[in-house]
Amino acid sequence: MLFATIVAGTPLIITALGELVTEKSGVLNLGAEGIMAVGAVAAFAVAHDTHSTWAGVIAGMAAGAAMSLIFAVLTLTLMANQVASGLALSIFGVGLSAFVGKPYESASMVAVPPIRVPLLSDIPVIGPALFEQQSLVYLSWLLMAGVTWFLYRSRAGLVLRAVGESPSSAHSIGYPVIRIRYLATLFGGAMAGAGGAFLSVFYTPLWVEGMVAGRGWIALALVVFATWRPLRVLVGAYLFGGVMISQLFLQGSGAQIDIPSQFLSSLPYWATIVVLVIISRNVQTIRLNSPVSLGQPYRPE
Amino acid sequence: MPQEQPSSGTQSATPRLKLSGITKIYPSVVANDNIDLTVMPGEIHAVLGENGAGKSTLMKMIYGVVKPDAGEMMWQGQKVTIANPAHARELGIGMVFQHFSLFETLTVVDNVALSLPGKQDLRALSERIRQVSDKYGLPVDPRRIVHSLSVGERQRVEIIRCLLQTPKLLIMDEPTSVLTPQAVRKLFETLRQLASEGCSILYISHKLDEIQELCDTATVLRGGKVSGHCVPSKESPKSMARLMIGKDLPVCEHTQAKEGGEVLLKLAGLSHASDDPFGIDLQDLHLEVHSGEIVGIAGVSGNGQQELLYAVSGEECLSERFPVQICGTQAGRMSPGRRRRLGLCFVPEERLGRGAVPSMSLAENVILTAAKRRRLVRRSLIDFKAARAFAAECIERYSVKAGGVFAQARSLSGGNLQKFIVGREIMQDPKMLVVAQPTWGVDVGAAAFIRQSIIDLRNRGCAVLVISEELDELFEMCDRIAVIAKGRLSPTKRAAETNVEEIGVWMSGIWPGVDATMDQARVQA
Structure with missing residues (x-):
């Protein structure tokens, strides 16, 4: 069960960490759901046709970056409203993926075998759960560490946070605000694409229309309720994964319970949000971690 | 006066900064109309004017935040076009903004590191911040987060940030509006010390008494144009006010209050x-x-x-x-x-x-x-x-x-x-x-x-x-x-x-x- 929890949480981690970087630069990209869908279908199509998982993942990331480029041009260059553009991108992405994915609806692919980490996977109980995972699961941990290091240790990360905090100040001391926001948005898109790729290539190895199933929205919520902190995103994503798996087990166990299945299916969504709302109530942490300029267009003088 | 040639007099040194004919037009207003300004090394030069006279726009052009529509800028005798603030800082121009350009959720040392080129060793930088703050009497703790600082302290951070780049010209935009009278005196001491080391200072203000106390020369702006140059110590507040607003300073009639109201x-x-x-x-x-x-x-x-x-x-x-x-x-x-x-x-x-x-x-x-x-x-x-x-x-x-x-x-x-x-x-x-x-x-x-x-x-x-x-x-x-x-x-x-x-x-x-x-x-x- 721990194994399944980690697998279920991974696409959320990848997508949410990407979105976190985007939001830290002051750009609110609500298109994650659509980007994930496009990333998933692109990854599946390429992996299916080339028989290379990694070609698939890269295609997913490229498709995600391309989607976010549309968003970046609209909001950063043409100064369109970020919320409206993001919502439109989501709707567009879900529709586009269904259209492009039609020929692949019934296709199937061989599941990618997990990678065993020697020694560590021999630890009883947690060994197999943590260290006999897909490569992308390990990469998601590295990504978490990498994003934390980037944001809080590197100079580029400091500049990125400064841009999100006060674009006009950053401009006045000479940083290219728009270029930095472009890069952050593209990174976020690529990660959402990778999150989608994980779903269609590693998680289920197949493509079904609507398979992203709201995970993009959950990833967005995770970022906010994790108060823009990478470690909390990880915890929140596994919480979601855990509840998701438990309710599936419960439904599948055939136990005599008087709870409607619809309620159980919705459990992971609202359980994650309730818990994160509770831990993120501290006004001080929100003020210190939320990017002040989030969602506001910036036009350099 | 503004037309003086840099090479005409034998003893006159090259001006640190010389603007001629600077013009900036916004859609609804001419913010700067044919402005001339000359600042010598080690000089504290006041730019005096009411709100909306075009002082801030002019300073932003010198600092490369805004680009002029016409006119010429000479930096130490060389013609320059300042592309952006980073370029201005490279030349040795520092600016302390009226509304501070600090990042509230970052620490003092982070804020300083952001304005310096290249990667900084934060520990060494903290040490340098301490040295500069000791030298110029600007006490501030580099590890504190900016939002917890008072406005006076924030201003010190801005000044220290400029000083670390050893500027040749420091622009101060209405620096005293947030300070107590005692803190103003301290600031003036710091500025005089800087000027004595050869740094030129452009001091933007509309407060006549401050300019008289601090500045060597003044350029007065009114409605986007230069309305006069003067030596503040030789003028009276009244005559400078006339240059600034074009008429005498109005005074309020204030009678004794009635006692014992409810x-x-x-x-x-x-x-x-x-x-x-x-x-x-x-x-x-x-x-x-x-x-x-x-x-x-x-x-x-x-x-x-x-x-x-x-x-x-x-x-x-x-x-x-x-x-x-x-x-x-x-x-x-x-x-x-x-x-x-x-x-x-x-x-x-x-x-x-x-x-x-x-x-x-x-x-x-x-x-x-x-x-x-x-x-x-x-x-x-x-x-x-x-x-x-x-x-x-x-x-x-x-x-x-x-x-x-x-x-x-x-x-x-x-x-x-x-x-x-x-x-x-x-x-x-x-x-x-x-x-x-x-x-x-x-x-x-x-x-x-x-x-x-x-x-x-x-x-x-x-x-x-x-x-x-x-x-x-x-x-x-x-x-x-x-x-x-x-x-x-x-x-x-x-x-x-x-x-x-x-x-x-x-x-x-x-x-x-x-x-x-x-x-x-x-x-x-």
Whole structure:
């Protein structure tokens, strides 16, 4: 069960960490759901046709970056409203993926075998759960560490946070605000694409229309309720994964319970949000971690 | 004078910076029209002018934030085009902004590192910050997060940030508006020390006495044009004011206050914890304002002025009724609307957004606060005829320059909008008026007019509370003055019996009877 929890949480981690970087630069990209869908279908199509998982993942990331480029041009260059553009991108992405994915609806692919980490996977109980995972699961941990290091240790990360905090100040001391926001948005898109790729290539190895199933929205919520902190995103994503798996087990166990299945299916969504709302109530942490300029267009003088 | 050639005189050195014919045109206004300016090495050069005279635009062009439309810039004898602020800093130009360009959620050392090229070793940088702050008497702890610093400390961070790049020209944009008189003196010492080391300083201000005290030469701007050059020490404030505003400095008529009016506003132990983590908690404030007097509250910004204003106006409701009493009614839990009905009117600090809705017309903005007291609403329908008439009367009586009653509030200049807002409140015939920063960002002529209007209102028996950071203004208008510091209020003193010096000391939080142990208790808590 721990194994399944980690697998279920991974696409959320990848997508949410990407979105976190985007939001830290002051750009609110609500298109994650659509980007994930496009990333998933692109990854599946390429992996299916080339028989290379990694070609698939890269295609997913490229498709995600391309989607976010549309968003970046609209909001950063043409100064369109970020919320409206993001919502439109989501709707567009879900529709586009269904259209492009039609020929692949019934296709199937061989599941990618997990990678065993020697020694560590021999630890009883947690060994197999943590260290006999897909490569992308390990990469998601590295990504978490990498994003934390980037944001809080590197100079580029400091500049990125400064841009999100006060674009006009950053401009006045000479940083290219728009270029930095472009890069952050593209990174976020690529990660959402990778999150989608994980779903269609590693998680289920197949493509079904609507398979992203709201995970993009959950990833967005995770970022906010994790108060823009990478470690909390990880915890929140596994919480979601855990509840998701438990309710599936419960439904599948055939136990005599008087709870409607619809309620159980919705459990992971609202359980994650309730818990994160509770831990993120501290006004001080929100003020210190939320990017002040989030969602506001910036036009350099 | 501005036409002097750099190479003509044998002993005249190359100017550090020489501007000729700089012009910047915005869609609606010519911000700078053919400006000439010459700054020599080691010179403290004042740029003097009213708000809107084009000082800030000119400085932004020197610092590369804005590009000029025409004109030439010479840097140490070389023609340059400054592409962006990074380029300006490379040349050795540093700037301390009026509205600080610091990042609140980052530490001091992070903020400094951001403005230096390349990757910084933060520990070594902290050490350098300490050295510079020791050398120039600018104490600040590099590890602190900026939002926890006072405004004075933030300004020090900005200055240190510039000094670390060993600038050849330092631009200071209205640096003293946030400082106590004592801190201003300290700043001047620092600037003189810098100038003696060869750094040129461009000092932007509209305060004549400061410029006389500090600056070697001055360039005066009016309406985007250079209206004159002068040596401040050889001029009188009067002659410089004439250069700056084109006429004599207007003075207010201020008569002795009548004694013994009834108490219209009473703060009886007002305490309120701020919701905002960066806000100030008000602690046990006591104050009485009588009819027919003006009480001023001085203080360095960010010491609880905003919180006090919210608590009095009702924007922030209190948990108890007794701490705020308006016209004899306990009003602590009343909404702003109900307080207005008791006879309280107020002018908030933020003109656009709190004082007026930017996108609404003046007639509509009038309805927002005067609906009840001027009967602009009948049977819950708006009487537009009455609202238009009221707005038109306000524009007329307070000589507001606006495109009629249908002009959007945001289309007015700061001074005109302030005249309109003050007029709107005064014309409602309040029993009690609370005004925050009545003349902030307002030109000298309009400021004098606003002050006079408030004094006239007092003479008609209204009680007035003025919260301002400009001490001169408070001394000009007020009958009694109190100081707010760290969320606590000093006792009041008659304006005639105190002076800028004493109030300045109080502004740092020290006044007779202040309980020093309370501070320690707070630190420990």
